[in-house]
Each structure stands twice: as structure tokens, then as C-alpha cells.
Amino acid sequence: MPQTRVRKKSSKQQQTLRQKHKLPPELITEIFENLSGGLLDDSPVYESEVPNAIENHLSSNRSDLYNASMVCSVWRQIAIPRIWQRVKFQLHVKRDWEKFFQWLIQEGYGKYVRRIQVEYDYDPKQEETQFTLEEKFNGIVRFAETIPSLHAFVVGFNSITSDHISVDLPPVMDSFFSNISKSCRLVQRVKIHTSGLRGPNNDDTLYLPSVSNLISTITGTVREIDLMMHVVNQETIGALRECKRIDRALVHCCSWGDTPGDFYTLLKSWKKIKNLQIEPPHNVDCNWETTYARSLQYLADNCGEQLEELWMPLREEDQKLFCNLVEHTPNLKVLALEGREFEHDGRFLDVVARTTPNLKYIHLSYFPAVTGKDVRVINWERLVQVNIMCCDELEKHSKFFDRVKKEYCPQLDIHIYDKDGNVIED
Numbered sequence: 001m002p003q004t005r006v007r008k009k010s011s012k013q014q015q016t017l018r019q020k021h022k023l024p025p026e027l028i029t030e031i032f033e034n035l036s037g038g039l040l041d042d043s044p045v046y047e048s049e050v051p052n053a054i055e056n057h058l059s060s061n062r063s064d065l066y067n068a069s070m071v072c073s074v075w076r077q078i079a080i081p082r083i084w085q086r087v088k089f090q091l092h093v094k095r096d097w098e099k100f101f102q103w104l105i106q107e108g109y110g111k112y113v114r115r116i117q118v119e120y121d122y123d124p125k126q127e128e129t130q131f132t133l134e135e136k137f138n139g140i141v142r143f144a145e146t147i148p149s150l151h152a153f154v155v156g157f158n159s160i161t162s163d164h165i166s167v168d169l170p171p172v173m174d175s176f177f178s179n180i181s182k183s184c185r186l187v188q189r190v191k192i193h194t195s196g197l198r199g200p201n202n203d204d205t206l207y208l209p210s211v212s213n214l215i216s217t218i219t220g221t222v223r224e225i226d227l228m229m230h231v232v233n234q235e236t237i238g239a240l241r242e243c244k245r246i247d248r249a250l251v252h253c254c255s256w257g258d259t260p261g262d263f264y265t266l267l268k269s270w271k272k273i274k275n276l277q278i279e280p281p282h283n284v285d286c287n288w289e290t291t292y293a294r295s296l297q298y299l300a301d302n303c304g305e306q307l308e309e310l311w312m313p314l315r316e317e318d319q320k321l322f323c324n325l326v327e328h329t330p331n332l333k334v335l336a337l338e339g340r341e342f343e344h345d346g347r348f349l350d351v352v353a354r355t356t357p358n359l360k361y362i363h364l365s366y367f368p369a370v371t372g373k374d375v376r377v378i379n380w381e382r383l384v385q386v387n388i389m390c391c392d393e394l395e396k397h398s399k400f401f402d403r404v405k406k407e408y409c410p411q412l413d414i415h416i417y418d419k420d421g422n423v424i425e426d
Contacts, residue, residue, distance in 0.1 A: 243270070
């Protein structure tokens with residue numbers, strides 16, 4: 001500073017307050033990355049515990065990162081891009097939606113957003129019309145047009161009752177997927193769950209053909225697909241086959257209709273698959289059973305070395321196929337199994353223990369006859385987390401896991417749940 005300018009001596013209180021500015025920006029950035037849940041690229045699309053930028057601004061329940069952004073202008077400049085990485089639109093919440101979207105667009109937050117999540121819980125008491133729902137969807141589309149690089153797109157349509165939705169709503173939902181597609185050209189992760197919403201017809205179908213428009217837009221960029229729908233049409237299946245870069249996938253139809261073999265053709269199209277979740281249709285027939293058996297054999301023969309996560313049902317008659325698959329997956333890190341009419345013991349766990357040296361997480365649900373003797377063979381010292389649900393014999397002797405923690409790994413997280421998802425023992 002020029003020597004002619006008089007300097008005022010700072011008080012001790014001012015000096016203390018200025019200490020925060022001595023932290024280099026790169027260190028502040030790293031701290032804020034931890035407060036925001038880490039980099040978006042490392043977060044799975046289905047992650048639920050993500051800060052919602054909208055609620056940070058409109059409610060008193062604010063995140064640590066938002067509170068940190070209020071400290072000073074330097075911290076705010078670093079925090080704001082991370083706060084607005086993820087935006088969740090809860091369309092069932094009562095709000096002046098037109099004014100709300102005007103504010104979002106005027107503030108220019110779209111330039112920071114990389115993940116949009118849309119949630120709509122249908123409630124017949126709210127008397128939602130096609131015009132009110134269309135207003136909300138159009139606002140999201142307008143906001144999405146201000147986002148230069150959308151990374152993840154998540155949609156969940158559910159119902160709080162068992163009622164069928166109004167017949168005029170599905171066309172509005174379908175138009176939404178068509179209209180927002182042009183803003184999703186760089187999307188790498190897509191999650192669309194609509195099977196929790198009962199359609200307007202008696203057969204519970206909710207037909208949204210424009211989902212295929214969205215998938216067709218991102219065939220060159222998408223890496224993760226998570227679809228749970230009543231109906232996936234042939235256009236959507238065709239678009240999914242062209243998604244050659246997919247490494248994580250869940251495609252579940254309540255019914256595959258006359259073409260259950262489509263699931264097998266999808267697997268054959270995804271040469272880079274690493275993480276796979278298999279959900280059978282609601283009504284399993286002989287055609288699906290054939291497709292499922294072929295799929296397990298194909299995975300063992302062609303994808304075993306690259307598979308890292310596997311979520312799947314297991315029936316007693318499929319044990320041989322399952323063991324064959326696991327024997328070919330030396331790099332498996334996550335294994336989640338749901339027993340289907342499984343009445344006998346868990347001898348298959350011996351194969352898991354012998355052939356998966358890198359396993360970190362295991363989940364077992366609906367295996368009523370599996371005992372502590374069955375699971376004793378598991379390599380506990382390598383595991384990080386274990387979840388047990390609806391395994392009757394294990395629940396009766398849950399103290400077995402106290403010995404596991406004492407003898408093998410005190411830091412191991414073990415959670416035992418009942419059929420409603422409530423923790424019995426932690």
C-alpha cells in the first residue's frame with residue numbers, strides 16, 4: 001500500500017475473524033466437497049441422502065454447507081456451485097410454482113446444476129389437474145434449458161393411495177419426457193421409477209412411450225440406467241440396446257409381456273456391464289425362467305471378470321447357476337440376494353466365501369432357514385457391511401454376530417431388519 005495512506009491497527013477480534021481467509025481456496029474446496037457429500041461423479045444416482053438446494057433456501061432445515069456459505073463472500077463463491085449441484089423438485093408440495101421457477105431462472109442457478117430429481121406423489125385429495133401438473137413440468141423444462149451440462153436425471157412417480165390416477169395425467173407425464181429430452185444430451189445417469197403409480201386402467205399399466213425419446217437422446221453418453229416401469233415398449237428396448245457405454249443397470253418391467261427375451265438381448269448389448277441389478281416381473285412364467293437361466297449363464301461366460309456388484313433373486317432351483325456365476329466373479333465387491341421360496345439352508349454361501357476374495361458388502365433377505373453355521377464360512381474380516389432381513393433363524397440367534405464382531409472385525413457394520421425394514425439389531 002502507498003506509504004502516504006494511514007493504516008489502522010486491527011483489533012484482536014478483527015484479526016481472529018480474518019483467520020478464515022488464510023485457508024487456501026483449494027483446501028476450503030476440499031472441505032466443502034466433504035460437506036456436500038463428495039463429487040457428483042462418485043455418487044450413485046439412487047443416493048437418497050443428498051442435500052437439496054431448494055430446501056436449503058426455502059426451509060429452516062439447512063445443510064452444513066449452506067450454513068458455511070453464509071460466513072463470508074469467499075466461502076460463498078466456493079460453496080454455491082456445490083450447493084446447487086443437486087436439485088430436487090417435489091411436485092406434490094404446495095407452492096407458487098410459477099413465481100418459484102421465475103426466481104430459479106433469474107438467479108442463474110442452472111449453470112451449477114448437474115443433477116435434477118423430480119418427485120411426484122399422487123394424492124387424489126389434492127385434485128391435481130392436467131393444467132396444474134403441466135405448469136410444474138413446463139417450469140422444470142424451462143429451468144433445464146438453462147443448465148449447460150446436466151449429468152444425472154432422476155424421476156420418481158408414486159401414489160400415496162391404491163387409487164388409479166386421473167386419466168388426463170399420463171399424457172402430461174409423457175409430454176414431460178419428450179420436452180426435457182433436448183436438455184439431457186450429456187446425461188450419464190438416468191433413473192425413472194414409475195411402477196409405484198397405478199395407471200388409469202384396471203390392469204395398472206402406465207404407458208409412457210416418450211421415455212424412448214429420452215433414451216434415444218443419450219445413447220452416446222449414458223453409463224447408468226435405472227428403469228422401473230409398468231411397460232417398456234419396443235422403442236425403449238431398441239434405444240437401450242444402443243447404449244453401449246452402460247456399466248450399471250437395472251431394467252425392471254412389471255410385465256415383459258410376450259417378449260421376456262428382451263432382457264437377455266439387453267445384457268448382450270452391454271459389453272461393459274460391471275454393476276447389475278436383476279428384478280423379475282411380478283408374474284414369473286416359464287418364458288421368464290428360461291430367459292433368467294440364459295442370462296445367468298451368459299454373465300458367467302462373458303462378464304464374470306468385470307462384475308463388481310450383483311443384486312439378484314435366488315431360488316433353490318437356480319443355486320447351481322448362481323454358484324457357477326459366482327465362481328466366475330473374482331472381483332465381486334457387492335452381493336445382494338433375495339430368497340424366492342427358499343426353504344433350505346445356505347450352502348451356496350460356501351461358494352461365495354471361496355470365490356469372492358474382494359467382497360466388501362453382503363445383503364441377505366428372505367432366507368428363513370439360513371443359520372449361523374451357514375454364514376460362518378463367510379470371510380468376515382474382509383467385509384465392511386452386512387445387512388440381514390427376514391432371515392428367521394439368524395434373527396433368533398442374533399448374538400452370533402456379536403462374536404463375529406469380537407473375533408473378526410470390531411468396525412464391521414451389521415444390521416438386522418424385519419420384513420417392514422425396521423432395525424431389530426444394530
